[in-house]
Amino acid sequence: METNKKSLHWECPMPELDFDVITLGHGSGGLLTNKLLDSGVFDLLSNEYLDKRHDGAFLPGGLAFTTDSFVVSPIFFPGGNIGELAINGTVNDLAMCGAVPKFLSLSFIIEEGLPVTRFWDILVSIRNACATAGVVVVTGDTKVVERGKGDQIFINTTGIGYTHPKAKIDSRRIGAGDKIILSGNLAAHGVAILSVREGLAFESDILSDTRALNRPVEALIERFGEGVKLLRDPTRGGVATALNEIARDTRLGTEIREDQLPIAEQVAGACEILGLDPLYVANEGIFLAWVDASIADECLAFLRQTDECAEAACIGEMVEEHPGKVILQSSIGGRRVVNMLPGEQLPRIC
Amino acid sequence: MKFLSEYRDPELVREYIREIGKITTRDWAIMEVCGGQTHSLVKNGILGLLPPQIRMIHGPGCPVCVTPLHLIDHAIHLAEKERAILCSFGDMLRVPGSEKSLLQAKAEGADVRILYSPLEAVSLAKENPTRQVVFFAVGFETTAPANGLSVVHAAELGLSNYSILTSHVLVPPAMEAVLDDEEASIQGFLAAGHVCTVMGTAEYGPIAAKYKVPIVVTGFEPVDLLQGILMTVRQLEEGRYEVENQYSRVVRPEGNPGARKVLERVFEVKDRDWRGLGTIPMSGYELREEYAAFDAKRKFEAPEGKAEESSLCMAGQVLKGIIKPQECPQFGKACTPSNPLGAPMVSSEGACAAYYHFYHVMEETK
Known part of the structure; x- marks a missing residue:
């Protein structure tokens, strides 16, 4: 009875933290984000669904459920805008649960002063993104805040889907020897956004890779079923962060090969110039799949036939050695650890 | 990528490694001066x-x-107390x-x-005439010309709300400081390719002669670094101590005359504090008197209070190569x-951060 009473007490003491304020790094998806998640503040809300810490929750009755907020700046960027990003992001989170996305909610927080033509453009691209992904918006909300209290527009989407009957997505099923497939070129989204950021703008025709991944994922699961053990879309924090999270969760080592990483030449060039490591740059239209070694080649060939994943590559595998660590074999044959970054990747001086 | 992939050729890399192994007969300690080189050594797993x-x-x-603590405090002070736009x-x-x-x-x-x-x-600064804009001008001879040029531009535009907080340091005096340290044991240098792109190679002859150390001006790609190391080891093995230029596709002996002209016009060489190394005489740039109006140090007061380093940090000994990063008890x-x-431990170019990434591989994948 005593513990029961305690858990109902609303004034819980805050866990001891080694930071006083939330910084941008806490939202970077990297080490600081994980630190915030691990700090104990979310233990307040602990339950069996949340504690799995997947991209979405698996609910009774074969339902998958997820939510995501979109605050990208600028709201229009090469290759897309915040509207389609908000649809694709939630669709992809559901797809990563091995689910077929169906219904979405859509909430806007709009800063006063947003030209209505821009809002319309965003709505149109939302509609198109929904049609492409085969989802419908079934409920929504619109709030307007004073000028200066937001950055033109923020969007939240929540999605529900049905888990595919053949899907068995669970990081606990991953074992040494499993192969890691990356579904397409990395780092395009982050570099496209940077190319139009104030202070960093440079001329390029690099486009964001924002796209819905539910169709190739559904086809992959339909074809290979349980052979697909885990799916992740490496958004914030990039491929490196996603790989680190899985290495940590599975207590296995990860080996990747630099010469197998698919990247468009222009994006690679931009990263060289800006002093960024593409492994940490955000993506919005690719996924990582951990698959059984026996079907890896077939999976790869299958994915490469799809429009969305023509550049797919097998980038590495899980190993018994160095548990929890991601090791990259460089193109010239050297080795280094690929760590989680403490916060956002900062451009180097020289 | 054209002009890059040639310098990342795995076959060429293997050849250089074999060649270095073939000519090396004893232990040698070689310092790569530039953080960009450190970054590349680690990123490519060359170590x-x-x-x-x-x-x-x-x-x-x-x-x-090496940017001293008090200048970081000063920058923060300008952003917080003076409400400046700190860039x-x-x-x-x-x-x-x-x-x-x-x-x-x-x-x-x-x-x-x-x-x-x-x-x-x-x-x-032009777009925000009511705000003070301060640029934190950090870097070696590489970033100094552009930072100097910004002051020239601001002067031409007649801007009264632009200034720079200079933390410009020079490579040759730092090399001498490291060599003068009794505990340091450096036998050869890879000189920083991009610094030499600006300054040329003439400054290094006297150092090579005085301290009897080979100095090889070196680039940043794997093949550059290995070729630079090979040239240094060859000199060491043959008992030579000359200045050689591995990075000749970029570095000319006279450097970049245009950039040097800007440096000459805007800056003068002064004593400077180096974080971890202390004050090194005549080792940094400060703005000349005629550009005092653009000097944040003269324009704004420094924050009160004394900046003190963590007593646990052994950065100075790491930067001089006296200890390896992982030999520090806090590492x-x-x-x-x-x-x-x-x-x-902060920058990806920093020795400690570099080792933090690399050392784990060595320890755990042995």
């Missing part, structure tokens, strides 16, 4: 490919690492000052902006990239 007799020492050429290169933001980093100051409401070019800061324990005690 693990070298013969065990070759010990690379990561030099003080990481601008983020900086990206990797300076996470370096801890006495109390906080610029990134923390930004989170608490200070107007701190990441820029790639100081000329952008001049544009900001990887109290001091990590997400909770750095000293600057070399």
Whole structure:
């Protein structure tokens, strides 16, 4: 009875933290984000669904459920805008649960002063993104805040889907020897956004890779079923962060090969110039799949036939050695650890 | 990528490694001066490919690492107390000052902006005539010309709200300081390719002769670095100590006359504090008297209070190559990239951060 009473007490003491304020790094998806998640503040809300810490929750009755907020700046960027990003992001989170996305909610927080033509453009691209992904918006909300209290527009989407009957997505099923497939070129989204950021703008025709991944994922699961053990879309924090999270969760080592990483030449060039490591740059239209070694080649060939994943590559595998660590074999044959970054990747001086 | 992939050719890399192994007959300690070289050695996993007799020492050429604490505090003070728009290169933001980093100051409401070019800061000053705009001018001879040029532009535009907080340091005096240290044991140098692109190679002859050390001007790609190491080892094995230029596709003996002209016009050489190394005579640039109006140090008061380094941090000995980063008792324990005690743990060019990434592989994948 005593513990029961305690858990109902609303004034819980805050866990001891080694930071006083939330910084941008806490939202970077990297080490600081994980630190915030691990700090104990979310233990307040602990339950069996949340504690799995997947991209979405698996609910009774074969339902998958997820939510995501979109605050990208600028709201229009090469290759897309915040509207389609908000649809694709939630669709992809559901797809990563091995689910077929169906219904979405859509909430806007709009800063006063947003030209209505821009809002319309965003709505149109939302509609198109929904049609492409085969989802419908079934409920929504619109709030307007004073000028200066937001950055033109923020969007939240929540999605529900049905888990595919053949899907068995669970990081606990991953074992040494499993192969890691990356579904397409990395780092395009982050570099496209940077190319139009104030202070960093440079001329390029690099486009964001924002796209819905539910169709190739559904086809992959339909074809290979349980052979697909885990799916992740490496958004914030990039491929490196996603790989680190899985290495940590599975207590296995990860080996990747630099010469197998698919990247468009222009994006690679931009990263060289800006002093960024593409492994940490955000993506919005690719996924990582951990698959059984026996079907890896077939999976790869299958994915490469799809429009969305023509550049797919097998980038590495899980190993018994160095548990929890991601090791990259460089193109010239050297080795280094690929760590989680403490916060956002900062451009180097020289 | 054209002009890059040629210098990352795995076959060529293997050939150089074999050649270095073939000619090395004893232990040699070689310092790569520039943080960009450190970054490349680690990123490409080159340290693990070298013969065990070759010990690379990561030099003080990481601008983020050697910027003194009091200047970081000053920058934070300008952003917080003077309400200036404080502009900086990206990797300076996470370096801890006495109390906080610029990134923390930004989170608490200070107007701190990441820029790639100081000329952008001049544009900001033009667009924000009611605000003071300060550029945190950090770096070696490489970034100094552009930072100097921003002052020239601001002067031509008649801007009274633009200034730079200079933390410009020079490579040759730092090399001498490291060589003068009794405990240091450096036998050869890879000189910083991009610094020489600006300054040329003439400054290094006297150092090579005085200290009897080979100095090879070296680039940043794997093949560059290995060729530079090979040239240095060859000199060491043959008992020569000359200045050689591996990076001749970029570095001319006279450097870049246009850039040097700007440096001459805007800056004068003065004594300077180096974080971890202390004051080195005539080792940095300050703005000349005629540009005093653009000097944030003269324009604004420095914050009160004395900046004190963590007494646990052994950055100075690391930067001189006296100890390896992992020999510091705090390494990887109290001091990590997400909770750095000293600057070399912050930047990806810093020796400690570099080893933090590399050392784990060596330990755990043996």
